[in-house]
Amino acid sequence: MADYVTEGDVARRSAAAVDAAVGAGRALGVEVAQARVLHDLFSVVVHLAPSPVVARVPTVLPGSTGPEELGRRQRAELDVAAWLAGRGVPVVDPSPLVPREPVLRDGFSMTFWRFWEEDRGRGPDYAAQARETAVLHAALEGYPGRLPFLGAVGPGAVEEAFGVLEGCPELLGATDLERARREWAVLGPVVRSRAVFEEVFPGVRVRPVHGDSPPANVFRGVGGDRFADFELVSLGPVEWDLAGLDPELVAAYDGGARREGLRVLDGRVLGFVNAVGMLCVLSALALVPRMPSLGRYLVPAVRGWRESPFAGGVDLGR
Template sequence: MEQAIRAAVSFAAAHGIRASEPTVLKNGSNVLVHLRPSPVVVRVAGTTGLVRRPVADWFARELSIVDHLIGQGVPVVSPSAELPRGPVVHDGETMTFWTYVAHDPGVAIKPTDFAAALADLHQALADCSAPLPTAGPLDDVLLGLPFVGEHAEALRTEHARLSALLPSGGQALHGDAHPGNVLVTAAGLVWNDFEDTWRGPVEWDLAVMRRTKLLDGEAALAAYPGHFDPELVEVCREIRWSQVQIWMQASTRRLPARRAEADAELARWLAARNP
């Protein structure tokens, strides 16, 4: 994390932005550094850079999706105008630059509000023609097999089974549609973090929403106003659970304290496949 902060501050300084109080907003899949007092947040690849290579490809797709949504008038965190567009690699770190949005992370989002916002997002993304992967979360499973050691074959087998159940085609998706990627502001909900975007069924975003522990997922799914296939939501839920194994195991390379949690989750996943 410290290297990510140093790289963000160094790159900004080279472009005339002095960050006297750099603040880490989040240290998860990526490290988000607010270059206080400037209104710039730097997204520095964390675990994403371990699983996805080159991670700049994922960051670039996020920017293209955000451009489309801004054009559609969707409330979304916008790229910073104070630094180069990116993605850039500086001091070995891949990063993009965003406008800081004042928000209240302590406010819980109502399931009905989240479902309505997701439906609006899907409508705005329906005509997005940006080139996107067509098997995003399944790609992650294959990319992350080195992180699961002796259990790689179990993940590979599940990948093959689920790939056969996922229909081709679809539309641009958020890719990681849960409340942790939405900011609660005075003007309403603002979408954020589109690096997981891919082209697939809306049921994927619904499965992510349903699985989250940040709100009542079942209530949110029931409130979603668009059409969806409940059986496909279940298939996507299984894909999500496989993807989670990769990310949790990979995260322990950066955050060793997560090892017990990651191993317990993997044990649950394996047990469900061998009842």
């Protein structure tokens, strides 16, 4: 059984991230009278009040996401969000008050964003957000920067997580882990290689995608909704951004795609990304010892996976 952090450990880690954000912000000339934590899960998100600046400080990352990989992801996120904002796409954009680049401080690598007031009286409309994801895809079509293929699945991250889970049978038993590894042996080669993907799914074009379920990453602002959290932006099929969603949300996206002149979702590709996404969920169990609260979100998904067909029942035709 792995060693688990305590609530006190988590509180100290979060406090250190806040202190780093405040120190970095002030060093960049940002006025900070009060640091207000807006969100704290994989990252600590801090409003550096009274300035209209928000710092996002990653605190829980897979071991395979080292400083170089994290910096690459952060630079890509800042660049894509700024590029979209410059074209009038409603996104949470980088702060114009500091340089548009990751900042290192006290062992943390952080990014700075414009503060937008949240509309706390309005709940999510996931169907509308799925439809608007087609608008986002249409806008991303022209992004000129270089992005990795399916970069949301970090290099070696799944294999590393399964290695960690060998020592955590309370999180994933030996039988489950053996099945997960067999599924990854089938799906992994398609994830790692754009050429293999295009061989398996001929005619399905790879293009810039958000990378992390944009229908679930919409900030509900006082002035309207804005897409957020482009941390995993990459190249892939549009289906990647709709993985794991209910059929009615898939249908909502298809409606938006027709409106934007995009293709509707391919059922075979959707089955593939759903199966890969499920293995990513399993690999996230390896982070539970460092973030115990994560377990309550993941355990129900594991039960559903056990009842599902092997590798999602996807025929890769190879």
